[in-house]
Each structure stands twice: as C-alpha cells, then as structure tokens.
Amino acid sequence: MKMTKRSTAIGAFLVGMMILITSAFADVMIESGYYSLKNSVKATMKKLSEEVDNFSVNVAATFKIDDKIYAEAEEVCKFDMVNQAKETIGTNMEKGEITESYYYADTKQNISKDSKTGKYYVWNKKKNKGMNNEDKIFENPFEDERVMDAEKIADAFVGNLQDVIEVEEIDNKKVYIGNLSDAQVPSLINAISSFIFKHSIFDEYTTKRMGVPYPKSNVYVTSISGKAIENSDGILESIIGSASISADDKNGITHTYTVEFSFDIKDINNTTVTPPDLEGQEVEYNEDSEYVFDEKYVGKYKNDIVKLEHNSFVKVGERYLEITSVVDGKVYGRYYEVYNEAYEESPVDFEFIAEAGESSYYSAFKYNDKNGEEKTGLIQKRQGKQNIYLLFDVEISEDGYGYSYLSYNEDFDNNFVRIFE
C-alpha cells in the first residue's frame, strides 16, 4: 500500500512536470502579441534604413478635450535613402489658426521656408564629410545602445500585459490590436504618465496659451489603445493609437484629454524627393549651417574676471581671446589674462591652433595650464551669434563627438563677447 502511494506521488510528479513543460514550451513558442509587434517594428526599421531606396511617412496627431478638437498636426516626410535627401511638409492647427512648415535637406544643402513671408533660407554645406551617423537622414533606432537597453527593461516590466495585444490575419496582412482599460494600466505607469502630462506636456503655461482648462487634480490614465497593420512584406504600413487622460479643472469639472495619432508608411520605392524650385522666389543664402568657424570670427573677444569679496562683486581683471586667422576651418588664436595691479595673480597666456574634429560643433586645441601641464580646450560658436564659448580642461570622447569636463572652475566665465572697435 505504501509503495502504491509513493508510486502515485512519483506519477503525479511526472504528469505535473509534463503538463508544465508542454504548456510552458507552447507559451514560449506561441509568440505573444507584444513580441510579435516588437519584432515587426524592428523589421520595419531595419528594412527602411537598409533595404529600401525611398519611402514616405505620414504622421498626424490630434488633441481633443471632451471630443472637441483643440490642436492638430500633420507632417509628410519623404526619404530618399540613395541620395540621402529628405523633405518634410508640415501643417499645424491650433486655436483655429493654421501654420505650415517646409524643410528640405540633402548632402549639399538645407532649405527651410518661412510660412508667413514665403521666403526660403538656404544653407550650403561647406564640406562633405562623407557618410557618418550624423549625416544620415534615417537611422535604425534599434541599433542605438540606449534603445536596446530600454527594450530589455520594457520586456522585463511589461509582464502579462504583453498578451493584451491581439493578433489577427486579414487578407495576408497581420493586424495588431491592443486596448488597455484603466484597471489594466499599472499604477506606477499611470502615476508617472499623469505626472508628466500635468507638469511637462500640459502645464499651466501651455493650457493658458491654448485657452483650455488646466488639469488640476484627479489626473489619471483612462485608456490606451492602438492598432497596427503589417503588410505581406513584413513592414508596418499603418499605426493608429489613442490615449485618454481624465482630470478635474480648478472648478472641479471633469474633462477627458485625448491624444490620437496615426503613422503611415507608404510609397515604398515609389517616392521622389526633389529640392524646391527656387526660381522667382525670395531666397536668402547662408554658408554652412554647421558650427565650423570662418573668417568673420577673426577679432578680439573678452570677458571680466570677477571675484566675490565681502558680499560684493569686484572686477579684478579681464580675459581676452583673440582669433588671429581662420584657414580651412583651422582657428589660430591667443588667450591671455590681464589682472589689475592690486592683484598678484599670475596671468595665463598661450597661443593655440583649434581644429574641428569628427564633430563640427566645436574646435579643440591643446594648451599648457598654469602648472605647465598639457590640457585640451574647446571653442564653440552659436548659430547667428557673434560671441564665442571657450572651455578649458575637457576630455574628448572616443568617438570624437562629445566631450566632458575634467575639472570645472566655477569662477571662469565661458562666454567671450566680441569687441567691436
């Protein structure tokens, strides 16, 4: 009898294990709607960035309060991956007023249009640095390390919500449908989204500008829904979605704020991107839209050396930055300090040659500091500004695009003002 009970126990164990393994394997093999949709998004991005020659994207968004439209935006983007050209035509409607925008970019020029005056602005690119990531008009976001990490985090925390995405096959197309009710939205996601909505997206200033009620209290996500269609080539050709947030205004009246958006990818390998015809148009030409220095920056720049003494600001000297010449983007210059006689500080004085590296946003130079140590400094200009930004003791990142401070002197004023004589 004892043996029988033990055999039954072992039998139960084996049966249970079999049910568990087969069900769990089936669950792994039957891809959830979430994973299926995610793979579809990844495949679409890969195909668009690597395989297709050209395509168009239509993006539209509508903002409603209690079903009344308050703002609408629509953008048509055309991408020519072969010639690396992109054209964007946008229309915005806010409080009944419509504004339009136009932007064109290719490897040689950037063109924008002022919708009010109809005037075109053309920036001719000075140098063609070849194809690096900065120049590409469309990149696969899933190759970015941050996106890859975010994907892993999303996978881990999506939990059983991944199965609320329904997958259907209609006419050789895969249709993904997902609806989250207020009970399904996890409380943490609800709290964070509501906080961002109230304080960043729809803050008091924005609501005042738009003339709509400010969401003061009881802010919470009521529903999130979406639908995506994947065509027979495995490309997501259409995505529509909406999110609703309920909130009370200052008078205690409850409103439903809804954002609806749509995203359509169309005309794959059937899109032509051409620069606008500027014949007979009012056009302003500018050289180089980037941040590389040119001859107009030759001159003298200065700022004051100021110290805080006995709770008052005291000027103790001046810092000077002289750009003596600019040849092929190379900046030749001198930096020196002049202290008032009463202050026995040893002034810094050196000459430098600054050169733009991988990134054209700054030009880097080597200099020796007060202790004779070799350090790296940077000079930057800002678009349309005559002044120069100077940074000392920085480290250029390995890829050459970014930099970080090695030491930071809070008494040092980085902004140097042009002296017009």
Added chain:
Amino acid sequence: MSVFKAAYINELYKISKRKKIMAASILSILAVVGAAVIVYCLNNMVGIRATGSSEFSLLVLSVLSYTLIPLFTAFVCIDIFSGEFTEQTIRLTLTRPVSRAKVFSAKVLAAASFIMANLLFIMILSTIFSFIINGTSFNLFKIFLSYILEFFPLFVFSLVVILICNITRGTTSAFMLSVLVFILFNGLEIIFPYYKSFFFTSTFDWYRLFLGSYINYYKILRCFLILSGYSIMLFGLGYYLFDKKDM
C-alpha cells in the same frame, strides 16, 4: 472523509493559534492604510490619482502579492511543516489514526485556506479604503475575480515552500531558501523574459489578462495549465518527500 476533515480542522486550529496570523492581519491593515495614505496624499497634494475607483484594491493586490502575502504564506507553510518537525509535535499528528497522505493533504489544504483567507481579508479591507478615498462606484466583480485568481500562483508558491520544508531540516534554512527561490525566480524572469513562462512567478499578475476588453483565452488556458502542472508536480514531489521523512 471524516478523518481527513478532522485532520484539516486540526491544522486550521493550529494555524489559528499562531501569533503570525495576528501579525499578518496587523501588517496587512498597516499596508493597506499606508497605501491609502500615499494614494490620498498623491491625489490631494500632487493632483494625480494613482488609482481609479476599483484600481486601489488592484494596486494593493499587485504590491502585496509580491511582498506581504508570499512572506506570510512562507511563514505559515514553514510552521505547518518544518515547525512541527522541529518541535517534534508531528509525532502527535502522525500517531492519530490518519494516513500520512491525509495529513499532508490536510496541511496543504490548511495552507491554501490561509492564503485564501488572507487574500479575502485584504480584498475587503482595500475595498473599504477604496470607498473612503474615491467614494465612487467600483467594479466589485473585477476586484473579486482578481483576488480569487491571485490565489493560484500563491498556492503554487506555498507548494514550493512545502517542498523546501520537506528537503531542509530547520525552519530558518527553509525560510531563507524559500525567500531565495522567490527572488531567484523573479530575477530569472527579468533576465530571461522570453522564457518567463517556465517560472511560476510570471503568473503573479495573470489576473490582468481578465480585466481588459480583449480577453486572450488561449493565454489564460496556457497560464492555467502551467499553474496546474506546477501544482500537481510539487504536490506529488512534496508528498513523496513528506512520506519518506523520518520523525
């Protein structure tokens, strides 16, 4: 059947005499009150309603089902099994005219009853607080369904703890190992999200599958089979070890 009933009532009586039940009740009340205060403050000070009408009970469930409820489930299961072996009171239980199979089943049923009672207690408590905070109508069916469904993964966890109790000798090692397994399964689930179906902890929020407008019946069936597979397997193995265990 009457022998089994007597053994079950005996186990329930023993559980009811434990101080841990009082501790579980007090901590559950404190947790629900704490959550209610946080939600109330969030709404009145920041203006954000962290939970809607029926969602406060679900928020409480989602937090406590990963913390307090498994913790006290582990305590109770360890008391029922390891505790009795350590205190040698298991001899008294087994000298009664009742088979080991019935004693084991009665103990498992008593642990299951504790889980269900704990869930229902928290459900009633959180629903009352939900009414105080939000004061609006709420979907009682959704709340009830969620709490009932949460019983199944917690029952599987109790069987895991029972299995550990029958492997280890002391109560401390059983508790430590149970906590470790729980954390490990949750960790593995995050590290290998694609294979999470193999870990019973991935079903701890399976009640959410029932709450939306779209109900994925096939997924629910698979989850149910996974939980059933776990339950049968752990019950069989647990009984085998319990039967083999020396006094």
